[in-house]
Structures are given as C-alpha cells and as structure tokens.
Amino acid sequence: MAYLIKGAHVVDPQVGLDDVRDVLVEDKSIVEVAECIDAPDAEVIDGAGKYLVPGLVDMHVHFRDPGFEYKETIASGSRAAAHGGFTDVATMPNTDPVTDTGAEIRYQIDTARRAGLVHVRPMGALTRGEKGESLAEIGDMVMEGASAFSDDGHGVQSAGMMKTCMAYVSQFDRVVCAHCEVESLSKNGVINSGNAATRLGMFGWPPLGEELEIWRDIELCRSTGCALHICHISTAKGLEMVRAAKAEGLPVTCEVTPHHLFLCDEDIDDTYNTNLKMNPPLRKRSDMEALVEGILDGSIDCLVTDHAPHAAHEKDCEWEIAFFGTIGLETSLPLMLTNLVSTGKMSWNRLVEVMAINPRNLLRCKPVKIEAGSQADLTLIDPKREIDVTKEYFVGKSKNSAFLGSHLTGVATDVLMAGKRTLTDGVVA
Amino acid sequence: MLSVRHLIDTPSLTADDITQILDTAKSFDPIVNGRTIKKVPALRGRTIVNLFLEPSTRTLKSFELAEKRLSADSISMGGATSSVVKGESLADTIQTIDAMKVDMFVVRARLAGTPQKITENTDAIVINGGDGKHQHPTQAMLDLYTIREHFGHLDGLKVAIVGDLAHSRVCGSLAPALKTMGADVTLVAPPTFQVGDPAWFGCTQTNHLDDVIEDMDVVYMLRVQLERMEGAAIPSRREYNRLYGLSLEREARMKPNAIICHPGPMNRGMEIDAEVADCARSRILDQVNAGVLTRMAEMYLLLGGEE
Numbered sequence: 001m002a003y004l005i006k007g008a009h010v011v012d013p014q015v016g017l018d019d020v021r022d023v024l025v026e027d028k029s030i031v032e033v034a035e036c037i038d039a040p041d042a043e044v045i046d047g048a049g050k051y052l053v054p055g056l057v058d059m060h061v062h063f064r065d066p067g068f069e070y071k072e073t074i075a076s077g078s079r080a081a082a083h084g085g086f087t088d089v090a091t092m093p094n095t096d097p098v099t100d101t102g103a104e105i106r107y108q109i110d111t112a113r114r115a116g117l118v119h120v121r122p123m124g125a126l127t128r129g130e131k132g133e134s135l136a137e138i139g140d141m142v143m144e145g146a147s148a149f150s151d152d153g154h155g156v157q158s159a160g161m162m163k164t165c166m167a168y169v170s171q172f173d174r175v176v177c178a179h180c181e182v183e184s185l186s187k188n189g190v191i192n193s194g195n196a197a198t199r200l201g202m203f204g205w206p207p208l209g210e211e212l213e214i215w216r217d218i219e220l221c222r223s224t225g226c227a228l229h230i231c232h233i234s235t236a237k238g239l240e241m242v243r244a245a246k247a248e249g250l251p252v253t254c255e256v257t258p259h260h261l262f263l264c265d266e267d268i269d270d271t272y273n274t275n276l277k278m279n280p281p282l283r284k285r286s287d288m289e290a291l292v293e294g295i296l297d298g299s300i301d302c303l304v305t306d307h308a309p310h311a312a313h314e315k316d317c318e319w320e321i322a323f324f325g326t327i328g329l330e331t332s333l334p335l336m337l338t339n340l341v342s343t344g345k346m347s348w349n350r351l352v353e354v355m356a357i358n359p360r361n362l363l364r365c366k367p368v369k370i371e372a373g374s375q376a377d378l379t380l381i382d383p384k385r386e387i388d389v390t391k392e393y394f395v396g397k398s399k400n401s402a403f404l405g406s407h408l409t410g411v412a413t414d415v416l417m418a419g420k421r422t423l424t425d426g427v428v429a
Numbered sequence: 430m431l432s433v434r435h436l437i438d439t440p441s442l443t444a445d446d447i448t449q450i451l452d453t454a455k456s457f458d459p460i461v462n463g464r465t466i467k468k469v470p471a472l473r474g475r476t477i478v479n480l481f482l483e484p485s486t487r488t489l490k491s492f493e494l495a496e497k498r499l500s501a502d503s504i505s506m507g508g509a510t511s512s513v514v515k516g517e518s519l520a521d522t523i524q525t526i527d528a529m530k531v532d533m534f535v536v537r538a539r540l541a542g543t544p545q546k547i548t549e550n551t552d553a554i555v556i557n558g559g560d561g562k563h564q565h566p567t568q569a570m571l572d573l574y575t576i577r578e579h580f581g582h583l584d585g586l587k588v589a590i591v592g593d594l595a596h597s598r599v600c601g602s603l604a605p606a607l608k609t610m611g612a613d614v615t616l617v618a619p620p621t622f623q624v625g626d627p628a629w630f631g632c633t634q635t636n637h638l639d640d641v642i643e644d645m646d647v648v649y650m651l652r653v654q655l656e657r658m659e660g661a662a663i664p665s666r667r668e669y670n671r672l673y674g675l676s677l678e679r680e681a682r683m684k685p686n687a688i689i690c691h692p693g694p695m696n697r698g699m700e701i702d703a704e705v706a707d708c709a710r711s712r713i714l715d716q717v718n719a720g721v722l723t724r725m726a727e728m729y730l731l732l733g734g735e736e
Contacts, residue, residue: 193625194625194626195625195626195628195629197625197626198601198624198625198626198627198629198630199626199629200541200542200563201541201560201561201562201563201564201598201601202541202561202562202563203562204625270437270438270542270545271545272541272542272545272546313518316518316520317518317519317520317546318519318538318540318541318542318543318546319540319541319542320540320541320542320561321540
C-alpha cells in the first residue's frame with residue numbers, strides 16, 4: 001500500500017525540516033520527501049492546512065492487560081492511542097501478574113501486534129512483583145523487547161535495593177524510570193498537602209515525599225552511572241533538582257503529564273470530582289507554572305499521559321476510596337495544542353521533541369525521521385479542528401478524564417503506523 | 430430562609446444564615462427546656478433518614494430527639510445495618526432510600542465529601558452530621574449558640590481551639606464559622622497536630638497554650654482522637670496532658686468571665702482534667718443541650734422553606 005501525504009507542513013527538527021512538503025510512503029517506509037511528488041498509484045491524504053510530524057510517543061501508559069481487562073485492554077488502549085495520534089506507547093508493568101519476566105513482555109508485544117494499531121513498547125518491573133525486595137529478570141525482559149524498567153505505582157522504598165536495580169540495569173542500555181514516592185511521607189495521602197488537604201479535610205501527600213526520592217535517585221544515578229528518568233514530575237523543587245543534575249552532565253531526564261501542566265489543587269473544589277485524584281497529586285499553582293516553564297525551556301524532556309483507566313464504579317464514589325489517575329491518550333495532543341502551541345508559548349519543533357523524538361530515544365527505539373528510508377510512523381495534525389471532551393469522544397474503555405467538559409482546538413486526524421493507516425480523518429481503523 | 434439548600438459546611442454559610450439558625454434555636458428553648466410536652470408539629474409528615482455510616486452516639490441521639498420534638502417521621506440506619514457493609518456503593522444506597530421518598534438525609538460518614546456525593550444522588554435535603562476530617566457544621570452551630578448564650582454576642586471574642594486539629598472536622602467547621610461571626614481564633618496544638626494550612630481559616634497559630642490562655646474568652650478543648658492516630662504524632666498521653674492539657678492550674682489563669690467548651694466525648698485526664706470538666710466555667714453540658722435546639726432550627730429552616 002502506498003500513501004501520498006500532500007501539502008502538509010512537515011515539522012521534524014531531526015532533519016531540519018519546517019516547511020510544506022509532500023511525503024510518499026510505500027509499504028512500511030517513507031520513500032520520498034519533496035516539494036511536489038507525483039505518484040499516481042498512491043492513495044492521496046490531503047495535508048493542506050495540517051502539520052505532519054514523526055509519530056507521537058507516549059512513554060507512560062497503563063493498559064491494564066493482563067489482570068484488569070475491565071478497565072482497559074491492549075486492544076482498547078491501542079484504539080485510544082491511535083485516536084490520540086500516537087504510533088508508540090510504553091506500557092507500565094503494574095499488571096496482574098506484574099510484568100516482571102520475559103514471557104510477560106512477549107505477551108504484550110504479541111497481543112499488540114494482533115491489535116495492529118500502535119507499537120506497544122512494554123516496560124518491565126525493576127523488582128519481582130514490584131515489591132521492592134529482589135531483582136526481576138531484567139536481562140530476560142531486555143531480550144524479549146522490554147523498552148525500559150520501572151516499579152511505577154510505587155517508589156522502590158529501600159535505597160539499597162534501588163542502587164542494586166540501577167547498577168544492574170546499567171549493563172543493558174536501558175533507562176530506569178523512577179516513580180518517586182517515600183511512602184512513609186505520602187502514607188494515607190490522597191490530595192496535595194497544605195491548603196487543599198485542609199480545605200477538604202483529607203490526608204495530604206506532601207511534595208517532600210516526591211522530592212526526597214528524586215534527590216536519592218539522582219545520587220544513585222551518580223553512583224551507578226545508570227540513566228535515570230523521573231516519572232510524572234509534579235513539583236517545582238523536584239524540577240530544580242533535575243535541572244541541576246542535567247547541568248552537571250548526569251544522565252537524568254524527566255517527564256510531565258498534561259494534568260500536572262494544566263491543572264492544580266485549586267481546581268479541586270467541594271464537589272470532590274474524583275477524576276482529579278492523581279498520584280502524584282495535583283500540586284500548587286506555582287508548581288504548575290514551574291512545570292510549564294520546564295517543558296518550554298528543555299528541562300523537562302517529554303510529555304506523557306500516565307493514561308490510567310478506571311471503571312466508573314471505581315471513580316463514582318467518595319474521594320478517599322476512589323482510585324488514583326486519569327485517562328490521557330486522547331486529550332494529550334489537543335491540550336498541548338490549545339494551551340501551549342496555539343498561544344505561541346511552544347514551537348512546533350519543541351512539541352515534536354517532547355512528544356516524539358525524546359521519548360522515542362529514551363525507549364531506545366530507532367529514531368523516526370521524516371526522510372527517505374525511515375519507518376513510516378507519522379502523525380497528521382489539524383490545528384484548527386475543535387473537539388468537545390465528552391464521554392462519547394473517548395474510544396478507550398474507561399472514561400475517567402480530568403478534562404471532561406473541556407473544549408479543545410487541534411487534534412490528530414490521520415496516523416500511519418509502520419505504513420499502515422490506523423487513523424483516518426479522526427476515525428480509528 | 431437560609432442562603433443554602435443543604436447544610437454541608439460552614440464556609441458556605443453567611444453571617445445572616447448563622448444568626449437565623451441561632452435565633453430560631455433560641456425560639457425552641459422554652460419548648461425544650463421549659464415545657465413538659467416538648468414537642469411542636471412543625472415537621473409533621475416530613476420524613477428524615479439518619480444515615481450514620483460511622484459510629485456515633487451523641488450526634489445521632491441529638492438528631493433523633495430534635496426530629497421527635499419537631500414531629501418528623503424519622504428512621505436511623507447505621508453502617509452495620511446498611512448495605513454499605515455489603516459492598517454496595519454510596520450512590521446505590523442513596524438511590525435506594527431515595528426511591529422510598531424521603532425529605533431529608535442526615536449523614537455521618539468516615540469519608541470526606543460523602544454528604545456532597547449524596548446531594549448528587551437525591552432530591553432530598555442533606556445535613557452533614559460530620560464527614561471524615563472535613564466538616565461538622567451542626568457541631569459548630571451548637572458551639573456558637575452556647576458561646577453566644579454566655580456572652581450575648583460573638584464578634585470580638587477571642588477563642589482558642591486546642592488539640593488534635595489535623596484530624597478534626599470540629600475545628601474545620603468551627604474556626605470558619607467563628608471568623609464569619611467576627612471572632613478571633615487561635616489554633617493551639619503541637620506541630621504534629623497542626624492543620625496543613627492555618628491561613629485558610631484566617632487563624633493565628635501557636636504551639637504554646639500557656640502563652641495565650643490568659644487572653645482567651647473561650648478555651649475550646651478538642652478530643653484527642655486516639656482511634657484516628659495513625660503513627661505516633663505525640664509520645665504519650667501523659668506528655669500531652671502536661672503540655673496541652675487543661676489543668677486546674679491553667680484554668681485558674683483564665684479571664685474571670687471566660688468559659689470552657691469541649692465537643693465530647695472527653696478523655697478526662699488527657700486533654701482536660703476531671704475537675705476542670707466539671708468546674709463552673711465548663712459549658713460542656715450546655716453544648717449538649719444546645720445541640721438539640723440548633724439541630725431543630727437547622728431542620729426546620731431547611732425543610733420549612735419548601736411545601
């Protein structure tokens with residue numbers, strides 16, 4: 001199958017491209033990029049007024065498969081990913097059983113191939129069962145295709161165990177993705193500490209619980225040489241520590257979610273909207289503003305969604321017993337376009353860095369460039385198309401979005417994944 | 430008429446709302462405290478469900494008596510007898526009761542925000558009888574009534590709230606209500622019991638009871654909630670009593686006209702010494718009496734507005 005994407009504004013800083021081009025795709029690859037291509041046998045995708053970028057990557061999602069298929073499956077999560085404009089996702093290992101062996105990695109990759117909508121790049125657990133007690137079979141998982149390692153959902157509580165994990169991973173050219181949470185400080189916390197906790201009468205989850213472990217893991221990075229990636233950073237001070245580590249030249253990177261960029265604890269009012277219950281929690285306005293600054297100035301390397309599907313009954317209940325998390329795959333790009341790109345704060349080049357180039361590098365995947373010979377993982381974006389974020393908008397299995405009710409402008413309309421059209425004018429294949 | 434449809438929290442109440450509640454409660458005083466037949470037909474035919482999802486004795490009995498004295502039909506159900514313990518969701522429980530057509534829910538819950546969630550699942554009016562560590566507005570109203578009875582006013586009074594503020598819905602509702610009425614509030618507690626953001630209440634904060642006790646018109650001792658202490662925030666009952674307990678010695682330093690309140694149940698010998706609990710300044714049993722009057726007023730004002 002051949003596709004000719006005609007007249008789109010192509011943005012790819014990897015090849016210095018920021019101009020209108022035609023792009024011809026044959027089979028799984030890009031075969032030509034030029035100002036005007038004539039290819040009578042190819043199906044034409046009209047790119048006029050749209051932007052074409054390397055396929056978007058979300059390196060932090062929960063597809064709940066195996067174990068919690070009532071929330072999401074690899075197949076349903078893949079649909080949500082394609083709908084949001086993604087060609088690649090990295091799935092977190094807190095499944096049931098925990099993804100801590102090569103066989104579990106293989107299961108996810110094979111299942112995703114059958115679904116055929118997105119490249120699933122599973123992460124493996126650092127420790128067996130994510131219990132923080134003993135090393136998981138990390139080498140076995142690398143050999144089956146694990147993209148990175150994380151005990152996401154928990155911090156590894158023992159500094160000694162985390163040091164062992166990072167030292168062991170350092171032999172494999174893989175990144176350790178750290179969910180930073182000192183549980184003796186966050187214990188029982190369900191909302192940011194301070195005003196929100198006081199106002200709504202619940203235990204606080206303090207910034208210190210996150211920052212202390214970021215500091216610890218940066219020191220372990222220095223000691224072991226293992227590349228460290230801080231998951232879903234949420235505080236200004238945590239970001240300062242990452243900045244300082246980068247300035248020193250340490251292999252430290254970090255990610256942020258749209259909900260930590262565009263929401264804060266002031267958005268939680270006495271209606272106790274449980275779709276705003278996150279881990280880490282929505283922080284203060286000043287933290288939110290610092291994170292926006294960080295993703296603009298390069299301190300934050302990538303945007304992730306922490307896509308966390310939950311069934312309706314797990315959210316339609318009292319805040320303290322509601323599950324943590326929001327879905328994100330289908331609103332991530334529209335939120336960035338609406339809040340940062342269309343307002344002129346973020347360039348298209350920077351958007352492509354944080355949503356495609358950097359996460360792909362961190363997952364140690366082969367770069368996708370808009371040039372002849374590259375794999376045809378491509379996302380076509382209409383910056384003017386408007387969406388209403390309603391439950392009906394979502395094609396994934398769960399609807400627990402923190403952004404329900406929003407009106408957003410700019411969305412992916414077409415996606416090619418290894419040359420296969422997974423999204424056609426906003427409709428998943 | 431109150432400016433709110435439900436009584437969920439005190440920050441939503443205006444000074445006029447609070448004054449209406451206290452004045453209406455005062456009008457019930459001769460009925461409850463003066464007559465042999467302590468009953469009026471104000472809420473005859475109205476149905477009230479007391480949904481107590483957390484154990485409570487005094488608040489539940491106070492509501493039940495207030496309902497009887499207003500001639501309402503009421504039933505009480507607790508966590509142990511309701512389907513909540515069988516794993517039914519709150520929404521299902523409320524919709525089930527709602528289908529039987531009731532006019533009001535009085536709810537006590539372990540989890541913050543439960544009364545608000547209930548309003549989303551019923552057309553009935555909801556009174557919050559205490560939700561987790563969040564709010565206990567009917568306690569605040571009975572406290573204000575008691576204090577106003579003694580001083581004749583609330584504005585300008587200096588009130589110290591002393592104790593386990595971090596776990597306290599009493600503090601969370603009393604402090605804002607006092608501020609609304611023009612009183613000055615000082616929060617006294619060890620750092621490990623202080624609220625996360627005292628500025629939210631507009632209160633001053635200290636760790637030293639001895640520094641402030643001589644200036645206070647009201648010393649409000651909170652129960653140290655032993656059942657809620659997760660992790661040791663204080664080393665021992667003995668040390669707490671020595672640093673923060675209201676002893677006879679401290680009581681002797683209070684202003685001549687100052688009073689002592691406590692929401693109960695008391696830990697005698699911990700936050701308050703036995704002799705102090707029973708001394709002339711103590712308004713603890715007056716608070717209990719005011720509880721029935723103010724709860725009658727709240728139910729009357731919230732239900733009386735609709736026909």
